[in-house]
Amino acid sequence: RQQFLVIGLGVFGETIATELTRLGNEVLGVDRDERQVDRLAESITHAVVADVTDERTLKELNVEHYDAAVVAIGRDVEASILATMQLCAMGIEEVWAKALSPQHHRILAKLGANRIVHPEYEMGLRVAQALNYPMVNNYMDLGNDEFLVELIATERLDNRQMHEIIDGAGADVNILLLRRQDKCYQRPKFTPEDMVIASGDHIILQGKRSELQKIAREL
Amino acid sequence: RQQFLVIGLGVFGETIATELTRLGNEVLGVDRDERQVDRLAESITHAVVADVTDERTLKELNVEHYDAAVVAIGRDVEASILATMQLCAMGIEEVWAKALSPQHHRILAKLGANRIVHPEYEMGLRVAQALNYPMVNNYMDLGNDEFLVELIATERLDNRQMHEIIDGAGADVNILLLRRQDKCYQRPKFTPEDMVIASGDHIILQGKRSELQKIAREL
Numbered sequence A, B: 001r002q003q004f005l006v007i008g009l010g011v012f013g014e015t016i017a018t019e020l021t022r023l024g025n026e027v028l029g030v031d032r033d034e035r036q037v038d039r040l041a042e043s044i045t046h047a048v049v050a051d052v053t054d055e056r057t058l059k060e061l062n063v064e065h066y067d068a069a070v071v072a073i074g075r076d077v078e079a080s081i082l083a084t085m086q087l088c089a090m091g092i093e094e095v096w097a098k099a100l101s102p103q104h105h106r107i108l109a110k111l112g113a114n115r116i117v118h119p120e121y122e123m124g125l126r127v128a129q130a131l132n133y134p135m136v137n138n139y140m141d142l143g144n145d146e147f148l149v150e151l152i153a154t155e156r157l158d159n160r161q162m163h164e165i166i167d168g169a170g171a172d173v174n175i176l177l178l179r180r181q182d183k184c185y186q187r188p189k190f191t192p193e194d195m196v197i198a199s200g201d202h203i204i205l206q207g208k209r210s211e212l213q214k215i216a217r218e219l
C-alpha cells in the first residue's frame, strides 16, 4: 500500500488517482477547481482544493514522504513547472509529469522529473501503428530495437502456417504465444498442426523491428 | 501504401498524420487553424485549411475511397460529432475518433465510429499501473483476462530465480522471454542457470491477471 500525490484532476489526473485508489493505495488529489475535487471526493482517499502555484500549498500538505507524485497539469505550463520544481526539491523519490510539447518536456527533465508522459503523442503513435498495420492489435517496445507484436489474424491468414510465413520472408522472428479463444499455447507446445492459423487468433511475435517488417507485407 | 484522412492537427492528430506519412502512406490533414496547417505542410503529404462543420468541406475533398479517417478533434464535441457522422455516412471503411468523455464516446459509437480513443484516459491507466507496480515497465492486455507483463528487474531480484519466485507464489504464470543487454532468451532455451536474474533484465511473463498478481508482492 503506497502513498501518492496527484496534482491536477483533469481526465489524465483523475484516471491515475482513481485507478491507484482502486488498486489499494492511499491517494491525495489536488486541484484548484472545486468541481473537479467534488466529483472525485468519493473515488479517491482525499481530495483538496488548492492552487499549487502558491508555494505554501505543497508545504502544508506534508507530502515529502510520499512514494510518488504526479503533476497532471497540461495547459498551464507555468503551474506544471512550479509544482514539479517544488516536488523535486522536497526529495520525493518519483516525480512524474505530463508534458504537452518537446519544450515543456525539456524543462521538466531539467528540473528532475523522473518520467515525463505525453498522452496525446504516445497514443498518437499507437494509433498510427495500428492504422498502418491493421493486423497489429498491440505492440510492446522492449528496447534495443526489439519488439513484441500482437497480431489478430484475419481471414487472410486462415489456414496458413505462421512458420511458413516467417520462413518465406526470411525473417528472424520468434512466435512466443498463440491465444485461441480461452486457451494460450506457448512453445515448445507448438507443432505444425497447431500453427495452422485460424481467423481471430491472437499471435504474439518477437524480433527486431527490421525483421518484423519483413513479414509486414504478408499481414 | 494507404490513404488516410486526419481531421484536427493538435498534438494527437499531428502525431498520427506525421507518423503515417513517415511510414510511407499518403496523408491528407485538415484543420481550420491555419497555423496548424502551415506547421505541418512539410511533414505530411497534403494539409488544407478547412472547417469540417461545413458539410461541403468533406464532400469537396473526395475522400470516400480512403482507407481510414481519424477525427482528432477533442474539445469541440459538436465538430467531432458532425465530422464522424459525415465520414461514416460516406462509407469510409475505418473511422476512428478521439473522445474526451464517456458521453462523447457513446455518441461516436452510436454514429458508427469503428474505434474510439481516449488518450488521457488510456495513458492514465498505464501510468497508474506503472506506479502501482514499479517493476512493471509495460504490459499488454491480450483479452480474456490474459496479460503479458514486462518486468525490469531491480537489485531486489538480483541472483534470484524467476522459477522459484513463480513456484513459491503458486502462480500459474509463464516466462516467455528474457532480454539481457542485446540478447533475447526464449524458452525452451532457458535453463535454471540462465534464469538467475540480473538487475536490469527485461523479463516477459504471461498469465491471467489474478495469477500475475500472486507474484506482484515479490516485485
Ligand SMILES: Nc1ncnc2c1ncn2[C@@H]1O[C@H](COP(=O)(O)OP(=O)(O)OP(=O)(O)O)[C@@H](O)[C@H]1O
Pocket (backbone or CB within 6 Å): A007, A008, A009, A010, A011, A012, A013, A030, A031, A032, A033, A036, A050, A051, A052, A053, A072, A073, A074, A075, A076, A079, B120
Ligand atoms: N495551479 C494549479 N493548481 C491546482 N490545479 C491546477 C492548477 N492549474 C491547473 N490545475 C488543474 O489541473 C487540471 C488539468 O489541467 P489541464 O490544463 O491539463 O486540463 P485538461 O486538458 O482538461 O486535462 P486532461 O487533459 O487531463 O483532461 C485541471 O482540472 C485544472 O483545474
Ligand SMILES: Nc1ncnc2c1ncn2[C@@H]1O[C@H](COP(=O)(O)OP(=O)(O)OP(=O)(O)O)[C@@H](O)[C@H]1O
Pocket (backbone or CB within 6 Å): A120, B007, B008, B009, B010, B011, B012, B013, B030, B031, B032, B033, B036, B050, B051, B052, B053, B072, B073, B074, B075, B076, B079
Ligand atoms: N470544425 C473544425 N474543423 C477543422 N478543424 C478543427 C475544427 N474544430 C477543431 N479543429 C482543430 O482540431 C485540432 C484539435 O482540437 P482540440 O480541441 O482537440 O485541441 P487540442 O486539445 O489542442 O488537441 P490535442 O489534444 O490533440 O493536442 C485543433 O488544431 C483545432 O484547430
